[in-house]
Amino acid sequence: MSAIGVVTGAREALARRLRAVREADGTESTRFLTKWIFLAVLIGIVAGVGAIVFYEAIRLVSHYALGVVAGVYPPSPAGEGGDTTVRAFARPWLVPLVTTLGGLISGVLVFTLAPEAEGHGTDAAIASFHYRAGQVRARIAPIKLIASAITIGSGGSAGREGPTAQISASFGSLLASLLGLSATDRRLCVAVGMGAGIGAIFRAPLGGAMLAAEILYVHDLEAEAIIPALIASIVGYAIFGSFTGFEPIFGTQGNIVFNNPVQLLYFAALGLLCGLVGITYARGFYGIERLFRRLRLPRAVKPALGGLLVGLIALALPQVLGTGYGWVQIGMSQQLLTLPLWIVVLLPFARILATGLSISSGGSGGIFGPGMVIGGMLGAAFWRLTYGWLPGMPNEPASFTIVAMMALFGGIAHAPLAVMIMVAEMTGNLTLLAPAMVAVGLATLLVGNNTIYRSQLGSRADSPAHRYQFTLPLLATLTVADALEPAPLTFTPDESLAHAAERLRAASATGVTGGPVLDNAGHIAGVLTAGDLTRRSLPTDAEVRAAMSAPKLRLDRSQALDDTLDTLVADHLSWAPVLDETSGRVAGLVSVAGILQAYKVGIGRTVRRAAGIAPGSVLLEAVVTPGSPLLGQPLRAALLPPETLLITCRREGVVLLPHGDTEFQPGDVLTIVTARDREADVRQYFGGGVRDETAAPS
Numbered sequence: 001m002s003a004i005g006v007v008t009g010a011r012e013a014l015a016r017r018l019r020a021v022r023e024a025d026g027t028e029s030t031r032f033l034t035k036w037i038f039l040a041v042l043i044g045i046v047a048g049v050g051a052i053v054f055y056e057a058i059r060l061v062s063h064y065a066l067g068v069v070a071g072v073y074p075p076s077p078a079g080e081g082g083d084t085t086v087r088a089f090a091r092p093w094l095v096p097l098v099t100t101l102g103g104l105i106s107g108v109l110v111f112t113l114a115p116e117a118e119g120h121g122t123d124a125a126i127a128s129f130h131y132r133a134g135q136v137r138a139r140i141a142p143i144k145l146i147a148s149a150i151t152i153g154s155g156g157s158a159g160r161e162g163p164t165a166q167i168s169a170s171f172g173s174l175l176a177s178l179l180g181l182s183a184t185d186r187r188l189c190v191a192v193g194m195g196a197g198i199g200a201i202f203r204a205p206l207g208g209a210m211l212a213a214e215i216l217y218v219h220d221l222e223a224e225a226i227i228p229a230l231i232a233s234i235v236g237y238a239i240f241g242s243f244t245g246f247e248p249i250f251g252t253q254g255n256i257v258f259n260n261p262v263q264l265l266y267f268a269a270l271g272l273l274c275g276l277v278g279i280t281y282a283r284g285f286y287g288i289e290r291l292f293r294r295l296r297l298p299r300a301v302k303p304a305l306g307g308l309l310v311g312l313i314a315l316a317l318p319q320v321l322g323t324g325y326g327w328v329q330i331g332m333s334q335q336l337l338t339l340p341l342w343i344v345v346l347l348p349f350a351r352i353l354a355t356g357l358s359i360s361s362g363g364s365g366g367i368f369g370p371g372m373v374i375g376g377m378l379g380a381a382f383w384r385l386t387y388g389w390l391p392g393m394p395n396e397p398a399s400f401t402i403v404a405m406m407a408l409f410g411g412i413a414h415a416p417l418a419v420m421i422m423v424a425e426m427t428g429n430l431t432l433l434a435p436a437m438v439a440v441g442l443a444t445l446l447v448g449n450n451t452i453y454r455s456q457l458g459s460r461a462d463s464p465a466h467r468y469q470f471t472l473p474l475l476a477t478l479t480v481a482d483a484l485e486p487a488p489l490t491f492t493p494d495e496s497l498a499h500a501a502e503r504l505r506a507a508s509a510t511g512v513t514g515g516p517v518l519d520n521a522g523h524i525a526g527v528l529t530a531g532d533l534t535r536r537s538l539p540t541d542a543e544v545r546a547a548m549s550a551p552k553l554r555l556d557r558s559q560a561l562d563d564t565l566d567t568l569v570a571d572h573l574s575w576a577p578v579l580d581e582t583s584g585r586v587a588g589l590v591s592v593a594g595i596l597q598a599y600k601v602g603i604g605r606t607v608r609r610a611a612g613i614a615p616g617s618v619l620l621e622a623v624v625t626p627g628s629p630l631l632g633q634p635l636r637a638a639l640l641p642p643e644t645l646l647i648t649c650r651r652e653g654v655v656l657l658p659h660g661d662t663e664f665q666p667g668d669v670l671t672i673v674t675a676r677d678r679e680a681d682v683r684q685y686f687g688g689g690v691r692d693e694t695a696a697p698s
Contacts (some may be wrong), residue, residue, distance in 0.1 A: 048239025061153025078251030097309030103307025158365020207321020207422025306361030379404025
């Protein structure tokens, strides 16, 4: 066997093992954790390496574009040099030229090679999760990295998190596709990639992991993503920190404590202010985007216009250039008092304008970082305006700067927990969580349904990612085995293409659109569909191998039907081959029509079983013992007493919904409903495993 064959075989064996792990196994089950440790570590490695490359690319562009050319050296935060010296521009007339040129190069790159890389990458990744079954084009990541490094490095007001999120999210999507995982797994890989990328670049692994779950919805979270995202985010953080150091971005603010309850009133007022400015940020950002869309200019030129305007603003307010983290560092200390008051007050709103011009014009970069800078400087302005006349105000602005970072972006991004944790990690301070909860809670309340991420949906029930879970809930209890059917048509690689086409045309009258191509051992070599026959012209003596295509999807008997249907629809397939878990041979196929028929049969079976339960039934719990008649056979073959319905099975703390192929293990705890006059039969059937009655519904 060739080396390629060995690699392909190993990949298929690994993919079968990973696909066999279902979401129903539970996020704390050994099978789920083993699967996602493997996937999350790979995603975390790419997130860490991608963050390093992006970080260094920004530094390189900034050094030459802003430093060497324009003589601009913005202050830096404590964890990235800690130089908070405020320097005048050496060649201010070149600043607009640099920002304009950066916008032009970024625009040409994006709109020529990958228009999807326009704007802030996090929103694109969220949209991929909800609407594209986690599919992200691989080319987006490198284009996004280069374009964003140029935008930020040349002075554009943008964040580093969006591109790093998209880099690792696109790898997660690619990894899931290479392994033939379900649409559900591919979506989780994208969410995990987002969290890992952001956690790495901000050196905030816990916050990044929580963000992966929170950022997808306005009023909900994707709980299944938390544990995989924790693993990936820690790996990415460890790799990035090994290169850049592990000090928090804003240093360890260990001298800040909350010890005056009166300040809670001030933090409450700050939270309301952050909510109002957060709404202004979101509406202003997308308002600027609408203005740029109306401009009758080539799309690639619009970021240059945005860059020109940012450069002109920077002549009066140099604080709008770049990421702005160094100015937030200044806003945490008494050095803030050295800045003119009008700059401190105006800066949050100037940042909103500059961020809109840099990104809404079509430039590339994140909006998370600018959101925290806007919040931080708003908190600094609040302290500056009230210091000295409000009783109990601290002598340092750091506490208000930090809490405002949490409140403004945590509210408008609808990720309050994640952003609170992330800012706490970025500042090395957990003592402000109590006042932060007050400010973030009020900001979130005031923000309502406004959001900075337009791809966010209200809840899981609104997401296409969970459409079958909520509309066809019984599908989660059925597996591919319940809808498996023999392949009506199969081909061989060396079969005459003309003969295969004739057979396919004859079978199309019964609704057959194609079939698997099998080698001599019964393993799948490809698939042949009507589309393959018309896709390209082939000689009349061609064989099937010349026209067949690689199967987009390979299924196993144990996969849940809700995941299977979701994946078929997402990949625009009407059927897919099913492989035997042990031999790897084709066992049949599953079609969309077959899945719906299995659902119909399952509903009928459930209704019939439930209809046989008389009023006044009893609810029992039974433990499966080593001698139980349920062991060693699927549920459909078990002869349960009449008028008995098995509802759930609890295994190692995970609740499973039994189906016909479910096989039980010693120690499983079963919840059973039976007619009252059948209780004795059930107790006899399970021997001493039945526990005391838990309920007696009427």
